Every structure is written in C-alpha cells, then in structure tokens.
Amino acid sequence: MTMAPPTGTPGTPGTTARGVAGGLGESARRPDGGPKVRGEFAFAGDLWADGMLWGATLRSPHAAARIRSIDVGPALAIAGVATVVTAADVPGSANYGLEERDQPVFAADVVRYAGEPIAAVAADHPETARRALAAIVVDYELLPPVTDPELALTGEPLHPDGNVFRHLTIRHGDPTARGPVVVEGTYEIGMQDQAFMGPEAGLAVPAEDGGVDLVVSTQWLHNDRDQVAECLGLRPDQVRLTLGGVGGAFGAREDVSLHVHICLLALRTGRPVKVVYSREESFLGHVHRHPARIWMRHTAEPDGTIVSFEARIVLDGGAYRSSSYHVVANASCFAAGPYRVPNAHVEGLGVRTNNPPCGAMRGFGAVQVCFAHEGQMDKLAAACGIDPVELRLHNALDHGDHLLTGQRIDGTLPVARVIRETMALPLPEPAADELLSRPGAAGRTTDAPHVRRGIGFAVGFKNLMYAEGYMDGSEAACVLVDGLATVQCAAAEVGQGFVTLAQQIARTVLGVERVLVAPAETASMGSAGSTSASRQTWMSGGAVEQACLAVRDQLLAHVASTLGCAAADLEIVGGAIRSVPGAALDVDIAVEDAAPGVPFEARRVFHHRVTLPLDADGQGDAHVSMACAAHRAVVDVDPELGLVRVVQLATAQDVGRALNPLSVLGQIEGGCAQGVGLATMEELVLEAGKVRNASFTDYLIPTALDMPEVVTTLVEEPEPGAPFGAKGVGEPPVISSTPAIVAAVRAATGVDLTRVPIRPQDVALADRPR
Amino acid sequence: MDVSVPRTLDEALAALADRPDAMVLAGGTDVMVGVNAGRQTPTAVVALRAVEELRTWSVDGDRLRLGAGLTYADLLAPDLAAMVPALAQAARTVGSPPIRNAGTVGGNLATASPAGDTLPVLLALDAELDLASVEGRRTVALRSFLTGPKRTQLRTGELIVAARVPATRPHQEYRKVGVRNAMVIAVASVAVVVDADVGVVACAMGSVGPTPLRAPRAEEWVAGRIDWGTGVPDAGVAAEFGRLVAEESRPIDDHRSTAAYRRHAVEVLARRALESTLAGVARAEAA
Incomplete structure (x- = not known):
C-alpha cells in the first residue's frame, strides 16, 4: 500500500474485520501518546522518593592514564555529602559488560577513555554532589592515548583482553574468480550518537x-x-528492576550506565538515590555508533553481473567491548548489500582504542557497510555504463538466493520489489523559490541561482533478531477477567510502540477492547530480551500472542463446559463468543459476560527458530530473518558553500505485515531523520580521544527545517515463521537513507564523496588538497 | 543566592553597585547554559527582565536607539525590520522561537562571542553603545568595545543600556553559514551595509576571528569601483571584494569547522551579499 501523509485522526476507534476496535492492522492509538504530548508522561528523570539523595559520577578527563591515587576525603568533608564510592567499594565483580565483563564499574588503576567513571557520590542536593565531585583529588599519570584503530591492531595491549574484539573472515565461493570490470573504494563513517532526548536516569531504593x-x-x-x-555480589532476585519512562534509546541504553553506581550508593547510604545525567554526561555515558574505515573491491561482468567482492572493515570499538563482537558480524555478513555475490572474501575487525566505547546503534553494523557498498554500486554502474537502479535490480537478492555466509534465504526478501516501488513514488516539485526551502535556509546563504538539484538511490538490508546461535526468548503473561485483559511482559517500551502492539494483539485474539499493559519489571516476569535488533514485535509480540491464545482457549473451554458443548464448537468473533458454523448449539455471548468473576491466566515463552554459529570461513545459517528497504533521495545543494538541503526521501520498505501502519510510518520517518543526520551533520568530534562537542549546541541533529518530505510504500509480504507475518521495521529506514542522500549530493556536485557526515568543506573545497 | 529584580534602570545600577559580583541576567540564553554546565556559579543575580526602559526603541532623527533588553523576536517586528533589515535577518538565524523570545541584544553584546549573530551587523552599522553605572554614563563605539573572545570593555558595575545605529540605511544584509538549516551557531557570517548616498560599503564578519571583524581594506577598495548613480559595480568587483574580505579574516580550525572553509565561506558570502545589496541600490535608483 502507498501511504500519503496520514490524514484524519490516527487511532480513531474503528472496526476491525473481527469487530473489535484497535486490533491488529489498525493505527491504534498509543496508550502513552496523550500523556507524552501533554507533557504528563513520567520519564525516568522525573522519579522522586521521599528522603532521597542525589548521586553524581566523577569521570576521567583523560583518555589514557594510570591512576596513582584517589583522595575522597575532601569530598566527604563537605556538609551534605553522604558517601563517596570508588572501585575499592564494589563488593562483587569489578567489571561489567553487555556480553563480556571487560569494563570496570570504576576505573581502579588504569583509565582507558575520557569519560570513564572514577567515583560516585551521594549528597543531599545535586549541587552538593557536584561540589563533592570537584573536591575529589585524583592523581593521574598521563599516557599517550591510542586513537587510531590501525595502530591499536599492532600496538601494545590496552587491556588484558587485548585490542581485537573480533576478527571475522568470510570466505565464500571461488577465491580466484574475477570479472573484467573492477571498482574499488575506501569509505569512512564518523562516530554518530543516538542522541536520545531523555538522558540516563534512575532511582535506586x-x-x-x-x-x-x-x-x-x-x-x-x-x-x-x-x-x-554480579557487581553488587547479590543474587539476581535481590536486584529488582522496573522500567522507568524511557525517552528514546536507539541502542544507547543496551549497556549498563549508571545502574551499578546508583545501587551501590543506595545500599551504602540506606537511602533512595536518584541520578540524572546532564546532556554532556549522557554523551560521555553511553556507547556510540562505531566509526568505520571500509575498503571494498567489486569485480563484475560487462553486463553488471557481480562476480567477486572483497572487503576489509575496520570498526573502532573504543575502550571496551560492549557489543562490538556482534557489530563486526553484522557489518561483515551484510557487507555486500542485498545483492547476489557468488565469490567473496571479507575481513571484519573490531578494535579496542582509547576512544569512547562504541556499541549498538540502530542499524548495528549494516549502516556503515551500506554507505560503502552503495557507493560501490554507483561506481560499478558507471563503469559498466548501466543505470544505477538497473544494476541493483540486475543483482538483487531474492528468496532462494544465498548470503555471503552461505545461508539460503528461505523467507521473504523482496529486494527488487522495494527498488521498483521506491522508483514508482512521485518526485517532488521543482525547487520552490522560497528562502527557507533552500540550502542554508534561515542563514540566507543561498540565492536561487546557486542551487543544484541531485537524485541518488540506495538499497540496504540487515538481519532481524539476534544471531549466531543465541538462544533468544521472550516471556509474556495474560490475565482475562470480565472482559478486561491485562498483559505483562518485560519488553522495554522505549518509544517504539510495543505497549500499543501488545494491546492490539490482545484485542484481536481475545475479542476485548479494554487491555491494560502492566509495568515491565524483573520480579514477576522472565526476560523479554532486548528492545533492539528489530526484535520485539516478533519475539515479545509472539509471546503476547501465545499467552493470549492460551487464555482464549481456557475461556472457550470454560464456556463450553458450562454449556455442555465442545470447545472446538466455539470461537471468538468480534467481541463475542459464538458457535462455529454447523455446531449443534447456537451461542452468542459477549466475551465480558461469558464467565463473570472467573480469571483466566497464562504465561508463555516464545522462541524463534534455531540459528547456528559461523564457522572458520564465516559460513553458517546464523540469521533468523532479513528485511530490506530502498531509498531515493532528492537534494538541493549549494556547491560553492557545500550546504545541503534534503528535499525528499522516497522509500519502500519490506515490513512483512504492517500491524500498526501509523507506528510503521513513525519508525520510517524517524529512521530517515537519523539517516539525514548521519549524511549531513551528526558526528561526535574527537581530539586525542576526547569528545569536543558533547552538547546539542554542537552535536547537531536535524531540525524540522532539515527534515525532508518522506513518501512511503509499505511492501507487505508476510514472513513465514513470524508472528502475524510481521517483520521488525525500526532499523531498515536508517540503513540506506544515508547513502541515498550522499549519492544525490554526488550527483548534484560531481564530487566523489567517500565520508559521512558530509562536511561543507568536503564539497566546497573538494578540489583543494587536504 | 541574592536575586534582585529591579524595575528601573537606576534600581538595576544600584543593585549592581551593591553586588558588583552579581551575574547579570537578561534572556539567560547564554548565562543559564553556563550555570547548568557548572561553568558559572553565581551567588547573586541582577535580573533585568522587568526593567521596561531597556525594552524600548526610539528614532531620533536618522539615529535608531535599540534598548539592550530588546529580544531577537522584537527585532523581527516589521517596523524595526524595515529600518535595520540585516539585524532582523541576523535575529532570525538565532535559535528557535523560544530562544528568540528570550535572548536580547544586550546579552549578545555582553557575551561578545565571536559567533554572536547581531554583532557583525551592529559592527557594520558602526553602532555606538550607551553604557551606564552608578558612576555615570558613557558612550563607546562597538568597534572598540569588543576586545577579544568573550571580552569587552564593560566595567564592573556597568550595564549596556542601548545600541545606537543609523535608521536610514536600507541596503544591508546578513548571511550566515551553519552546518544545519536552523538553530545553529555560525561557522562564518558576513554583514554588508551599503550607504549609496555617500558611496560607502561597510562589511563585517563573524566567527572568523577573536571578535567580529570589519574588512577596512576591502571596503575602501570597493567604494571606488561602484557607479553610485546606478548602484552597478565594475565587472568582477564583487568577486574581488569577496577575496579581499576573506584576506582580512583571521579564522581558526576548531570542532565546528576549518580555517580554510571559513575563509572560503566569508569570500562567497561577502560576494553574494555585495551583489544583492547593490542590486537593491540599483532597484532603488531606478525607481
């Protein structure tokens, strides 16, 4: 279906095919939407407890240093300071880490990045806490920071675990095969930040x-x-987490940040402790998207058929491992893009440096390689004298084809279709002669004659869910009493809309409109896994469906027993329990009246199909499912000043099935915004390992004046094995939007841009030596 | 913390004389960022928002007097924008509407950032500043008021009361490069003010030196190469003017841009601004 910008009131109660409003397939209204729009939603930063203390974290200003001594005495002497903790006070494991425990709770003897926690304080007021931090005396012996991953590869180890998080080699097909047409390029991706609006925050009691x-x-x-x-030396059941209101995540909340510090402070003081990071601290306190340097060489037949692909991908993982191991896998497995590549050799490297730690961000490795492989596809098209879109169609992956890892695509992957549907979307009107629509906009830099328009195209794909044999699961529970369903799952709602989806699933399965979503917490629920990898609709959506189906079966069995019929004779249609056609009885009872006061309860764990590790040649069925999207970008550029205005992004996305079309559009537009940001402005600038722009004054993200019109087609080919046939939709929008924009700027200017974000000087001074 | 909320300028000056260490708070768009970041820890505040006389403007002959408390949003009002259009253009590039509703001309002057958006315009207009303290009043040319990055001649206990600029120079323009289409600090900016009656071009640049800079050699060079009867420059003059302006810039590399790009940008902006202001002169002469 092709969607114009939505009209009317989203989520207006309507009627599904089954007669219950707000079910699957509708743009059901978000339960948290009204409060968020009205400013009434409680984010984690709004938490409060009587008698609470305020925590704050001391961070290293140096990227590499040895700690000779730490004197917390002057801080403790300040009135109102309740406690100061350092590495010496961590009762359990000294280290934490998302996958491997390689990151100290507090640096004890060595500092490996600028921003690394050294100590934490709890005080009666945030200002007291800040003064206490300033009073702590740390004697550092400065070391030269290693900030170039190539140097780290061959240099002294920066950590007992060494400097290589992963070195993955993929060997596929015939290593000697080569085609007559050869294109080669080196591409760079800067360090993007997730830049969520709600800084890290928590309350420990x-x-x-x-x-x-x-x-x-x-x-x-x-x-x-x-x-x-582990770090507190407690049993897991003694640490009970509840989800606070999350103001965006995009991967940056997968890793522990303030968690251990705040709990330690609360246990030491016996009082509730609250921590809220400042914006600057937030930039230092979470992982970023890996900066990358990527070399690629393609060979092809003169007709554009790809013969061979080689790549070397170097991802700067920064000081600690976080999810680098798996980002390397994704970057390597999807390095060639959604194209048939019979012969390949890929080297993927994740390297430890003294830069800030990098980890998960929306797109997870696929973003970096997509920028490179799409640059290569345009070069290959030019070398073969073929239209770039035709070249992509000619090589497009499809069901039944194989990935670089040898895995056969046994689900849907409509690459050619998303390309064609994207190209079928209408182009924007010619540039309006209006100041605010030109590059530079409010800055009045650019007059109409200075503007050049360009069009670019890109396609990308990535996997959905975790990979390489990870045994993933999600648990959900459902209770139904008198027509009110309560669904519970520990899936983190980070803004993506899982709470809405859970309601929609329950409404459709149970035939009730009233559905409560209970808070996400660990005490009563098993893990739902991470809200990442585009996985919650599939995994936790699947768990909610199974729990609801089990409750429905109990309800029907109960009604059947009271009526003296077989449960198989009954079904839920709309809001009613009815007899199936041809049954002996004629039943029509409202679900809410069917079993007064009788609760029905079920709890289910959902698993996806088994995946396998990659072997020594990087081969294996490591992935559950894939999704793709294409983007066509139209840009207006002022080439002389190097200023870019993205005019339109057209995109068709492989969504399996759109369970909530408005939510899908929201994901697409948001992902496009992050793609615009990476293409044109978003970069954490480092100098000797230190972040120079840890603020929204200088870490620029797109404003309304930078955001283009987005026109969208949702390609719905239900995915076998996926609950409701739906694919995760959060990541594809951010993968190919960036290279499409860069291709459009290349088209407008003739400049061979090989780095994102594009800086004005990259265009304006392209003819000057660097 | 002592917070004083004077209603009159005299009350404000007295409050500041009483607490010379007080932080002066106008719109707060700069100082509150500093406070929140812990760079400033005021123990006393003199808040100027209630001093109505700072929030007015008036025309006296051909001089426009702009109260220091005028906000960027105030500068966008049509009657003011008609007299000093480049100041309105500069104000429009500042922040978002809430910031423009809060930030003030006086704040921009006192902060004295090399990137302050109204400063190149005021500098090209040869603005004079009225300063006051309990000791008395004085007038200082903006050109000498700005002494370095975030440094001015403002003395302890002294407030900026107003800026005075010509009210009758319609051919003026501000252009600013940032790496985003709105809400962005200038990477480089240029203001050009043309006085066709006396045949003078004034040009000032932002973000390319320790303070906003004038380009006196380029101004002098270009003045003799324009037909002031028609507003038409000699061939190639605008391009050469851009090059000369860029030569007088003193940019640096930092996390926002490079010196080479900033020099290039002021060259392009100065050329474009001269072309379009002279086109305005030509239209006016033809009319």
Whole structure:
C-alpha cells in the first residue's frame, strides 16, 4: 500500500474485520501518546522518593592514564555529602559488560577513555554532589592515548583482553574468480550518537532483604539486572528492576550506565538515590555508533553481473567491548548489500582504542557497510555504463538466493520489489523559490541561482533478531477477567510502540477492547530480551500472542463446559463468543459476560527458530530473518558553500505485515531523520580521544527545517515463521537513507564523496588538497 | 543566592553597585547554559527582565536607539525590520522561537562571542553603545568595545543600556553559514551595509576571528569601483571584494569547522551579499 501523509485522526476507534476496535492492522492509538504530548508522561528523570539523595559520577578527563591515587576525603568533608564510592567499594565483580565483563564499574588503576567513571557520590542536593565531585583529588599519570584503530591492531595491549574484539573472515565461493570490470573504494563513517532526548536516569531504593529496587530507563531489564547483581555480589532476585519512562534509546541504553553506581550508593547510604545525567554526561555515558574505515573491491561482468567482492572493515570499538563482537558480524555478513555475490572474501575487525566505547546503534553494523557498498554500486554502474537502479535490480537478492555466509534465504526478501516501488513514488516539485526551502535556509546563504538539484538511490538490508546461535526468548503473561485483559511482559517500551502492539494483539485474539499493559519489571516476569535488533514485535509480540491464545482457549473451554458443548464448537468473533458454523448449539455471548468473576491466566515463552554459529570461513545459517528497504533521495545543494538541503526521501520498505501502519510510518520517518543526520551533520568530534562537542549546541541533529518530505510504500509480504507475518521495521529506514542522500549530493556536485557526515568543506573545497 | 529584580534602570545600577559580583541576567540564553554546565556559579543575580526602559526603541532623527533588553523576536517586528533589515535577518538565524523570545541584544553584546549573530551587523552599522553605572554614563563605539573572545570593555558595575545605529540605511544584509538549516551557531557570517548616498560599503564578519571583524581594506577598495548613480559595480568587483574580505579574516580550525572553509565561506558570502545589496541600490535608483 502507498501511504500519503496520514490524514484524519490516527487511532480513531474503528472496526476491525473481527469487530473489535484497535486490533491488529489498525493505527491504534498509543496508550502513552496523550500523556507524552501533554507533557504528563513520567520519564525516568522525573522519579522522586521521599528522603532521597542525589548521586553524581566523577569521570576521567583523560583518555589514557594510570591512576596513582584517589583522595575522597575532601569530598566527604563537605556538609551534605553522604558517601563517596570508588572501585575499592564494589563488593562483587569489578567489571561489567553487555556480553563480556571487560569494563570496570570504576576505573581502579588504569583509565582507558575520557569519560570513564572514577567515583560516585551521594549528597543531599545535586549541587552538593557536584561540589563533592570537584573536591575529589585524583592523581593521574598521563599516557599517550591510542586513537587510531590501525595502530591499536599492532600496538601494545590496552587491556588484558587485548585490542581485537573480533576478527571475522568470510570466505565464500571461488577465491580466484574475477570479472573484467573492477571498482574499488575506501569509505569512512564518523562516530554518530543516538542522541536520545531523555538522558540516563534512575532511582535506586534499598530493600529490607538487603537487596535493591531500581527504576531505570533501559532497553533490557534482565541483562541489566544480572550485571548489577554480579557487581553488587547479590543474587539476581535481590536486584529488582522496573522500567522507568524511557525517552528514546536507539541502542544507547543496551549497556549498563549508571545502574551499578546508583545501587551501590543506595545500599551504602540506606537511602533512595536518584541520578540524572546532564546532556554532556549522557554523551560521555553511553556507547556510540562505531566509526568505520571500509575498503571494498567489486569485480563484475560487462553486463553488471557481480562476480567477486572483497572487503576489509575496520570498526573502532573504543575502550571496551560492549557489543562490538556482534557489530563486526553484522557489518561483515551484510557487507555486500542485498545483492547476489557468488565469490567473496571479507575481513571484519573490531578494535579496542582509547576512544569512547562504541556499541549498538540502530542499524548495528549494516549502516556503515551500506554507505560503502552503495557507493560501490554507483561506481560499478558507471563503469559498466548501466543505470544505477538497473544494476541493483540486475543483482538483487531474492528468496532462494544465498548470503555471503552461505545461508539460503528461505523467507521473504523482496529486494527488487522495494527498488521498483521506491522508483514508482512521485518526485517532488521543482525547487520552490522560497528562502527557507533552500540550502542554508534561515542563514540566507543561498540565492536561487546557486542551487543544484541531485537524485541518488540506495538499497540496504540487515538481519532481524539476534544471531549466531543465541538462544533468544521472550516471556509474556495474560490475565482475562470480565472482559478486561491485562498483559505483562518485560519488553522495554522505549518509544517504539510495543505497549500499543501488545494491546492490539490482545484485542484481536481475545475479542476485548479494554487491555491494560502492566509495568515491565524483573520480579514477576522472565526476560523479554532486548528492545533492539528489530526484535520485539516478533519475539515479545509472539509471546503476547501465545499467552493470549492460551487464555482464549481456557475461556472457550470454560464456556463450553458450562454449556455442555465442545470447545472446538466455539470461537471468538468480534467481541463475542459464538458457535462455529454447523455446531449443534447456537451461542452468542459477549466475551465480558461469558464467565463473570472467573480469571483466566497464562504465561508463555516464545522462541524463534534455531540459528547456528559461523564457522572458520564465516559460513553458517546464523540469521533468523532479513528485511530490506530502498531509498531515493532528492537534494538541493549549494556547491560553492557545500550546504545541503534534503528535499525528499522516497522509500519502500519490506515490513512483512504492517500491524500498526501509523507506528510503521513513525519508525520510517524517524529512521530517515537519523539517516539525514548521519549524511549531513551528526558526528561526535574527537581530539586525542576526547569528545569536543558533547552538547546539542554542537552535536547537531536535524531540525524540522532539515527534515525532508518522506513518501512511503509499505511492501507487505508476510514472513513465514513470524508472528502475524510481521517483520521488525525500526532499523531498515536508517540503513540506506544515508547513502541515498550522499549519492544525490554526488550527483548534484560531481564530487566523489567517500565520508559521512558530509562536511561543507568536503564539497566546497573538494578540489583543494587536504 | 541574592536575586534582585529591579524595575528601573537606576534600581538595576544600584543593585549592581551593591553586588558588583552579581551575574547579570537578561534572556539567560547564554548565562543559564553556563550555570547548568557548572561553568558559572553565581551567588547573586541582577535580573533585568522587568526593567521596561531597556525594552524600548526610539528614532531620533536618522539615529535608531535599540534598548539592550530588546529580544531577537522584537527585532523581527516589521517596523524595526524595515529600518535595520540585516539585524532582523541576523535575529532570525538565532535559535528557535523560544530562544528568540528570550535572548536580547544586550546579552549578545555582553557575551561578545565571536559567533554572536547581531554583532557583525551592529559592527557594520558602526553602532555606538550607551553604557551606564552608578558612576555615570558613557558612550563607546562597538568597534572598540569588543576586545577579544568573550571580552569587552564593560566595567564592573556597568550595564549596556542601548545600541545606537543609523535608521536610514536600507541596503544591508546578513548571511550566515551553519552546518544545519536552523538553530545553529555560525561557522562564518558576513554583514554588508551599503550607504549609496555617500558611496560607502561597510562589511563585517563573524566567527572568523577573536571578535567580529570589519574588512577596512576591502571596503575602501570597493567604494571606488561602484557607479553610485546606478548602484552597478565594475565587472568582477564583487568577486574581488569577496577575496579581499576573506584576506582580512583571521579564522581558526576548531570542532565546528576549518580555517580554510571559513575563509572560503566569508569570500562567497561577502560576494553574494555585495551583489544583492547593490542590486537593491540599483532597484532603488531606478525607481
């Protein structure tokens, strides 16, 4: 279906095919939408407890140093300071980490990045806490920071675990095969930040059992809980996490940030402790998208058929591992893009440096390689004298084809269709002669004759869900009483709309309109896994469906027993239990009246199909499912000043099935905004490992004047094995939007741009030596 | 913390004399960023928002007097924008509407950032500043008021009361490059003010030196190469003017841009601004 910008009131109660409003397939209204729009939603930063203290974190200003000594005495001497903790006060594991525990809770003897926590304080007021931080005396012996991953590869180890997080080699097909047409390029991607609006925040409350209750904004409650418990030396059940209101995540909340610090402060003081990061601290306190340097060489037949592909991908993982191991896998597995590549050799490297740690961000490795492979496809098209879109169609992957890893695509992957549907979308009107629509906009830099328009195209894909044999699961529970369903799952709602989806699933399965979504927490629920990898609709949506189906079956069995018929004779149609056609009885009872006062309860764990590790040649069925999208960008450029205005992004996306079309559009537009940002402005600028622009004054993200019109087609080919046939939709919009914009700027200017974000000087001074 | 909220200028000056260490708070768009970041820890504040006389403007002959408390949004009002259009253009590039509703001309002057958006315009207009303290009043040319990055001649206990500029120079323009289409700090900016009656071009640049800079050699060079009867420059004059302006810039590399790009940008902006202001002169002469 092709969607114009939505009209009318989204989520207006209508009627589904089954007669219950707000079910699957509708743009059901978000339960948290009204409060968020009205400013009434409680984010984690709004948490409050009587008698609470304020925590704050001391961070290293140096990227590499040895700590000779730490004197907390002057801080403790300040009136109102309750406690100061350092590495010496961590009762359990000294280290934490999303996958491997390689990151110290507090640096004890070595500092490996600028921003690394050294100590934390709890005080009666945030200002007291700040003064206490300033009073702590740390004697550093400065070391030269290693900030170039190539140097780190061959240099002294920066950590006992060494400097290589992963070196993955993919060997596929015939290593000697080569085509007559050769294109080669090196591409660079700067360090993008997730730049969520709600900074890291939490409230820890010490409990009677010696444990701690932590309300925190996160993407994965249970993984946090396990890390926190290890570091505190407590049993997992003594650490109870509840999701605080999350103001965006995009991967940056997968890792532990303030969690251990705040719990430690609460346990030490016996009082509730709140921590809210400042914007600057937020930039220092979470992982970023890996900067990358990527070399690629394609060979092809003169007709554009790809013969061979070689790549070397170097991802700067920064000081600690986070999810680098798996970002390397994604970057490597999807390095060639959604194209048939019979012969390939890929080297993927994730390297430790003294730069800030990098980890998960929307697109997870696929973003970096897409910028490179799409640059290559345009070069290949030019070398073959073929239209770039035709070249992509000619090589497009489809069901039944194989990935670089040898895995056969046994689900849907309509690459050619998303390309064609994108190209079928209308182009924008010619540039309006209006100041604010030109490059430079309010700055009045650019007059109409200075503007050149360009069009670019790109396609990308990535996997959905975790990979390489990870045994993933999600648990959900459902209770139905008198027509009111309550659904519970520990899936983190980070703004993506899982709470809406859970309601829609329950409405459709159970035939009730009233559905409560209980808070996400660890005490009563098993893990739902992370809100990442485009996985919650599939995994936790699947768990909610199964729990609801089990409740429906109990309800029908109960009604059948009271009526003396077989459960198989009954079904839920709309809001009613009815007899199936041809049944002996004629039943029509409203679901809410069917079993007065009788609760029906079920709890289910959902798993996706088994995946396998990659072998020594990087081969194996490591991935569950894939999704693709294409983007066509139209840009207006002022070439002389190097200023870019993105006019339109047209995109067709492979969504499986759109369970909430408005939510899907929201994901697409938001992903496009992050793609515009990476293409034109978003970069954390480092100098000797230190972030120079840790503020929204200088880390620029797109404003309304930078955001183009987005025109969208949702390609619905239900995915076998996926609940409701739906694919995750959050990541594809951010993968190919960036290279499409860069291709459009290349087309407008003739400049061979090989780095994002594009800086004005990259265009304006392209003819000058660097 | 002592917070004083004077209603009159005299009350404000007295409050500041009483607490010379007080932080002066106008719109707060700069100082509150500093406070929130912990760079400033005021123990006393003199808040100027209630001083109505700072928030007025008036015309006296051919001089326009702009109260220091006028906000960027105030500068966008049509009657003011008609007299000093480049100041309105500069104001429009500042922040978002809430910031423009809060930030003031006096704040921009006192902060004295090399990137302050109204400063190149005021500098090209040869603005004079009225300063006051309990000791008395004085007038200082903006050109000498700005002494370095975030440094001015403002003395302890002294407030900026107003800026005075010509009210009758319609051919003026401000252009600013940032790496975003709105809400962005200038990477480079240029203001050009043409006085066709006396045959003078004034040009000032922002973000390319320790303070906003005039380009006196380029101004002098270009003045003799324009037919002031028609507003038409000699061939190639605008391009050469841009090059000369860029030569007088003193940019640096930092996390926002490079010196080479900033020099290039002021060259392009100066050329374009001269072309379009002279086109305005030509239209006016033809009319």
